Amino acid sequence: MFPYMRGASFTMKLHCFDKKFFNSSPLLVPVQPPSRTETHFWYVLPDEVKSEALLRKYRELLPQCEEKKVDSMRGDELRKGALLARALVRTTIARYQINTQVSPRSLEFTTNIHGKPEVRWHHSDDWLPPPLHFNISHTSSLVACGVTMDSPIGIDVEEKQRAIKNNVLSFVRRYFSRHEVEFLSSILDPAVQRQEFLKLWTLKEAYVKALGRGFSASPFNTFAIRFGPAKEGSFHLSGNSNSEACCKESEILVESLDSSTHDTSTWQFALLELAGSHYASICRRKDIAPEGKASVPMKLKVWKTIPLVEDKIVSGTDSAVIIGGLS
């Protein structure tokens, strides 16, 4: 229906053809839902949303209980971030036009038994909702939503320059696995060590959120994220511990250290640098082809968006640089 231009960035400002959408959301460009092998990733930069009128429009998309939660945040910036997160997830899912009844305002959300949010579709006799999954993460300066078809998904974003108040090694000794402690201890430059810590943190968070069972079901020291060898043909940085320790495009693997889990080989990760300023991690299940052959690599599509205003595909540009995984 709407062709994509992969790898190129362009701005789409199309008026929505649907009258129903026009009334509730003047500029919401429909998008094809992700295929089983695709992952969609949408992000908003709060600093780019300045219009009070636009923020009011976002408010209009929310049911009362969500609005109350937004208003319970302390301070204008936190309220704005919370509002953008709700507006992002509602507009994103509505774009996929799962059925004609769906609009950003009409979507209902619920949680699974562990508290992970999910869409509450209205079933009917002749309609089965598609298995669309999503996950949200935000910092004060970036709000993101990942979407998959038929796979649990977890995402996490952090500012690259985020300060860690505790000593990094003390922190990881307390909370991470032994392998990860060894990995980070081997990095001598404190600035690089902090960045590698943040990358690991986002990957671990994304995994736990994909599992959807809560932090205590998967304590961080019960699994280890490992970086596998770089794939043939990918750019490999020097092994010097003072330089980037995580090879571009190297495989990211998770290893379970306790007996309770879960087939860790079925999880797939991507690590990105967004807008030059943030790390973003995505975790989802690999799509095992029906013939049982080796899984297809994750295809990632990234949009930078201002909901109801504009969208820009940024995958393949400097705004969304893949720094790990996706093999």
Next chain:
Amino acid sequence: MASVTGSSASIISSSLKQPNQAFTRMSTVNSVSLSISGNVFPSLRLRSAPSHFRVSCAAKPETVDKVCTIVRKQLALPAESAVTGESKFAALGADSLDTVEIVMGLEEEFGISVEEESAQTIATVQDAADLIEKLIEKK
């Protein structure tokens, strides 16, 4: 008679120590990330139920103050921003990394060890202070 009384006392005190056993686990870390989903999680209602255990052992004001200080420092809150026992971590803008850093700061400040299951139950400053005093008492 004395032994019967003794055993019922120990049953009561052990259930006081573990009020959360019966309740569904709810991740504090995830609740920080998920709290803006706008849903009232069933387990949040359950979580407030143990408060009648806490009424009789609410934390000292000094403990609450120390927690407030650590929280302010971690979240770099402006001086005007009010932080009290009722303040919710999520509402103050603590994300999952902040929450774990705060718990670690509390462990170091008070010389205690907070297990993940207990950390999950902390939603407000008061929750943290109460848990701290409970853990100090156990030492």
